Amino acid sequence: MMSYLARWLRPFVVISFIVLLVVGPSSMASATTEQELNDISSLWQTSAHALNDVNCASCHQNEETKEFVAVPNHETCQSCHEQAVDTFLLSKHGIRLLEDKSPLTPAMARLPMQHDAMQNQMNCNACHDVHSANTVEASVDACLTCHNDQHSLNYQNSKHAELFASSKDLPRPDSGAVSCSTCHLPRVADEFDEAIVHVNHNNTYNLKPQDRMVGDVCMNCHGVEYSYNSIFDPELVEANFAQPPKLELQSFDLMKAAEKRRTSNAPE
Numbered sequence: 305m306m307s308y309l310a311r312w313l314r315p316f317v318v319i320s321f322i323v324l325l326v327v328g329p330s331s332m333a334s335a336t337t338e339q340e341l342n343d344i345s346s347l348w349q350t351s352a353h354a355l356n357d358v359n360c361a362s363c364h365q366n367e368e369t370k371e372f373v374a375v376p377n378h379e380t381c382q383s384c385h386e387q388a389v390d391t392f393l394l395s396k397h398g399i400r401l402l403e404d405k406s407p408l409t410p411a412m413a414r415l416p417m418q419h420d421a422m423q424n425q426m427n428c429n430a431c432h433d434v435h436s437a438n439t440v441e442a443s444v445d446a447c448l449t450c451h452n453d454q455h456s457l458n459y460q461n462s463k464h465a466e467l468f469a470s471s472k473d474l475p476r477p478d479s480g481a482v483s484c485s486t487c488h489l490p491r492v493a494d495e496f497d498e499a500i501v502h503v504n505h506n507n508t509y510n511l512k513p514q515d516r517m518v519g520d521v522c523m524n525c526h527g528v529e530y531s532y533n534s535i536f537d538p539e540l541v542e543a544n545f546a547q548p549p550k551l552e553l554q555s556f557d558l559m560k561a562a563e564k565r566r567t568s569n570a571p572e
Contacts, residue, residue: 348438358384381428383473389428392505397426416452424450440471443483449477458544459484482525490520 522531
């Protein structure tokens with residue numbers, strides 16, 4: 305039996321076939337098959353969108369004109385995920401969209417990227433399968449689909465990856481998981497309600513200066529000295545923190561010496 309999603313989209317698919325016949329047979333490959341619609345429906349039925357009554361029309365129908373939208377864009381996502389999209393548009397991934405340019409692609413990057421991903425367009429769907437809304441996949445696998453630098457590739461050998469592995473069968477990573485997004489897209493409390501937690505999708509925000517990541521991310525789990533000795537060791541960063549830090553910043557020795565002098569001179 306045809307799924308609800310397939311029944312809902314069938315009229316639009318028929319119209320699409322008619323348009324494609326007019327445009328030319330070379331465009332027929334882009335048409336959506338009934339099997340693909342059923343697969344999409346299966347993904348959607350167990351997704352966070354389905355659980356929150358976000359259905360096909362929520363994204364594929366223009367709210368004002370009621371016309372079918374074949375390929376929703378980041379503005380569609382923004383209607384519900386305002387904070388996520390707003391911060392994404394400030395990142396290296398999204399800034400071109402903010403400036404009304406074509407989306408960023410890995411081919412434009414300076415870092416090594418996966419050869420097969422060079423023409424991927426950086427938008428919401430690049431990391432989030434919009435039908436399954438699987439945040440576990442978006443936390444690591446989506447990153448490694450494009451990134452081919454040593455820091456990214458070495459994640460799989462790190463202690464962080466071991467912690468994340470226990471979350472892979474969950475609907476979303478648990479609080480003890482440490483993924484790529486844990487560090488590069490940190491969680492932030494809502495300014496009006498601390499019980500609400502957002503994800504800062506500006507992946508550029510805490511890259512420079514490096515000590516910004518210490519305060520926003522590292523010290524959620526590690527001490528200040530451990531964190532600074534790690535983040536300022538370029539070899540350890542490239543190894544994706546696969547071992548404890550060996551760097552010993554002199555600043556901490558000076559602070560310890562000053563504290564020792566202060567307490568030894570304090571009146572009893």
